[in-house]
Amino acid sequence: xxxxxxxxxxxxxxxxxxxxxxxxxxxxxxxxxxxxxxxxxxxxxxxxxxxxxxxxxxxxxxxxxxxxxxxxxxxxxxxxxxxxxxxxxxxxxxxxxxxxxxxxxxxxxxxxxxxxxxxxxxxxxxxxxxxxxxxxxxxxxxxxxxxxxxxxxxxxxxxxxxxxxxxxxxxxxxxxxxxxxxxxxxxxxxxxxxxxxxxxxxxxxxxxxxxxxxxxxxxxxxxxxxxxxxxxxxxxxxxxxxxxxxxxxxxxxxxxxxxxxxxxxxxxxxxxxxxxxxxxxxxxxxxxxxxxxxxxxxxxxxxxxxxxxxxxxxxxxxxxxxxxxxxxxxxxxxxxxxxxxxxxxxxxxxxxxxxxxxxxxxxxxxxxxxxxxxxxxxxxxxxxxxxxxxxxxxxxxxxxxxx
Numbered sequence: 001x002x003x004x005x006x007x008x009x010x011x012x013x014x015x016x017x018x019x020x021x022x023x024x025x026x027x028x029x030x031x032x033x034x035x036x037x038x039x040x041x042x043x044x045x046x047x048x049x050x051x052x053x054x055x056x057x058x059x060x061x062x063x064x065x066x067x068x069x070x071x072x073x074x075x076x077x078x079x080x081x082x083x084x085x086x087x088x089x090x091x092x093x094x095x096x097x098x099x100x101x102x103x104x105x106x107x108x109x110x111x112x113x114x115x116x117x118x119x120x121x122x123x124x125x126x127x128x129x130x131x132x133x134x135x136x137x138x139x140x141x142x143x144x145x146x147x148x149x150x151x152x153x154x155x156x157x158x159x160x161x162x163x164x165x166x167x168x169x170x171x172x173x174x175x176x177x178x179x180x181x182x183x184x185x186x187x188x189x190x191x192x193x194x195x196x197x198x199x200x201x202x203x204x205x206x207x208x209x210x211x212x213x214x215x216x217x218x219x220x221x222x223x224x225x226x227x228x229x230x231x232x233x234x235x236x237x238x239x240x241x242x243x244x245x246x247x248x249x250x251x252x253x254x255x256x257x258x259x260x261x262x263x264x265x266x267x268x269x270x271x272x273x274x275x276x277x278x279x280x281x282x283x284x285x286x287x288x289x290x291x292x293x294x295x296x297x298x299x300x301x302x303x304x305x306x307x308x309x310x311x312x313x314x315x316x317x318x319x320x321x322x323x324x325x326x327x328x329x330x331x332x333x334x335x336x337x338x339x340x341x342x343x344x345x346x347x348x349x350x351x352x353x354x355x356x357x358x359x360x361x362x363x364x365x366x367x368x369x370x371x372x373x374x375x376x377x378x379x380x381x382x383x384x385x386x387x388x389x390x391x392x393x394x395x396x397x398x399x400x401x402x403x
Contacts, residue, residue, distance in 0.1 A: 001038075001048040001064055001276065005400070008039075008046035014400035015039065019049045021396060027052045031387065032362075033239055033247065034062040035379040036275045039397055042372045043283065048275075054236040055253060067222055067235045068378045069251075069258070070278065071269040071359035072326055075191040077281065078267035079133055079337025081210060082194045083301055085201045086129075093133075093336075096126035097193065100200050103173040109138065110176040114147045115154075124180045129197070131181045132190040133336040134309045136319075138177030139188035144322055148178045157189070160264045161257070165206060168264060169196040178321065185316060185334060187325040195267020206265040217294040218284055220277040225270050226261045227253075235272070238361055238380040250382065269360065275378050278365060282374045285355075286367050306340055306355045308333030315342055326358035326384060328391075349391065350398040356390070364390045371401070 005012045018037055026032045034052030038045065050062040085091070091100070098105035104127055108120035123138070131137035142152025155171050156162060163171065169192065178186055195206045202209050207225050215223050227235045235258065238251035251258075258272060284291035288299035297305075310319050316329035316339075327339045331347025334340070338355040341347050354373075356366035362381045367374055375397055377389055 001045055003045045003048045005046040006402075008041040008044040009403045010039075010041070010046045010400045011402050015047050015397070017396050017400070018047060018393060019051060021392065022049075022051055026387070030247065031241075031245075032379050032381050033237070035377065036062050036066065036068075037378075037393065038275050038279055038374070038376040040279065040283070040374045043287075054234075057237065057249065057252070060233070062236070063234065064276065065222065065234055065274055066378075067227055067231060067272050067274055068363060068380060069236075069238060069359070069361050070271050070273045070363050070378075071361055071384075073273070073278065073357060073359040073363055073365060074267065074269050074271040076285075076337045076357055077210065077214060077271065078191050078195050078198065078206075079305065080297055081198050081206075081214060081267075082129075082133065082201075083305060083336065084213060084297055085198065087298060087301055090201045091129050093130040094128050096128055097132060097197060098126060100197060101169065101173070101193075103170055107138070107173075107181075108176050109180050110146075110148050110178060115150060118147055118151060118176060120176045123177060125182070127177075127181045130309060130336070132193045132197070134185070134334055135188055135190050136182050136185050136310070137188070137190050137193070138179045138181050138183070138186070139172070139175075139190050139193070140178050140186055141188050141324065143324065146178065148176055151175050160266060161262065162264075164263050165192065165196050165199065165265045165267070169193055182311060184321050185310060185319040186321045189268060191268035191337075192266055195265065198267065206267055207261075214281070214296065215277075217296060218277075218280045218291055220273065220280055223271060223273040223277045225265055225272075227256070227258045227272055229259065232256075232259060236380045238382065240382045241386055247381070275376055278376055278378075279374065282365055282367055282376065286369065286372060286374055305336040306338055307335050308340060308342060309335050315346065324385075326364075327356075350394060358384055358390065360384050362386065362389060364393075366390065366394065373397070 039047040113119040235253035239247040289297040340355040354368040358364040
């Protein structure tokens with residue numbers, strides 16, 4: 001992909017610090033095996049680099065069309081899909097989701113106890129579409145030490161491959177809530193509920209809906225819930241960091257479960273994609289919901305999605321429970337599928353008003369409407385909390401702006 005930093009308003013020399021920084025601090029030190037970075041402004045690609053190995057064991061370099069696991073970068077895609085159905089008049093944000101999924105009527109909220117002795121009380125209100133889109137529904141990811149997390153584990157919710165999406169969401173509906181809906185923010189399976197709501201409202205499976213309503217109009221030709229056999233040579237290996245700081249292979253692309261269509265279509269973390277595919281999705285968001293003449297979502301709907309929907313204008317530092325997510329908390333709000341920078345002073349980050357998210361294998365994207373800027377970073381290192389790629393790369397990118 002050809003890059004033209006000057007046309008996009010960047011200093012070529014200063015923007016080249018991106019590759020130098022990644023090479024010196026991450027590739028030469030063995031902290032990651034490979035990565036890909038894209039920076040674009042006003043629709044012009046200013047920087048595109050492929051560094052290191054996609055699959056070191058097979059000596060395959062990162063290429064322009066390398067396929068990555070994007071995990072929670074699936075969430076904005078699913079959120080846009082659900083809001084397309086909002087635009088068709090199928091629900092209101094404050095509607096209870098039980099209007100579509102009856103098993104979610106009359107949820108119970110945890111108040112004490114452990115295991116079989118868990119005590120609950122009736123929820124003060126229903127779980128709404130707004131709650132599941134903004135992670136304020138009272139759900140969890142079941143990976144903590146709270147008694148509600150124990151309930152998730154006892155129900156087998158950590159073994160998502162054992163369920164279809166419909167079965168999973170039905171079991172999830174029987175779990176006690178961690179808090180009353182709207183009372184707090186907790187990163188959770190809420191976007192998987194959104195994925196099933198897409199299915200229930202559209203009458204299509206989630207993969208079929210995304211293919212016809214997101215991927216095809218956005219020309220995202222390598223995005224989906226699995227990697228076809230013909231594309232496995234382009235699929236990156238996934239690694240984790242050992243206690244001694246060396247890397248261990250945790251998913252061999254040639255033996256990966258991604259090689260087959262899954263039973264569980266995770267709207268919260270199931271997609272694979274390429275940098276170029278996800279750039280098309282980001283360009284649609286940057287251009288107020290349209291891409292190459294295709295309208296994906298209306299400008300007003302997207303504007304509402306990128307507003308802070310946390311109660312009374314609070315940020316995540318005052319609303320969030322737990323530390324597991326894809327963002328810092330101070331000065332950061334959360335909308336309908338995206339986090340956003342509420343102010344540079346409060347957040348300590350350049351990019352007032354930018355919106356973004358990331359994935360468990362350290363992938364990230366951000367969109368700054370003011371600068372008409374898109375940043376995408378792809379690698380395959382778990383967990384995503386290992387390094388602050390987003391903060392470091394943003395500093396270099398904004399530092400390279402000339403006009």
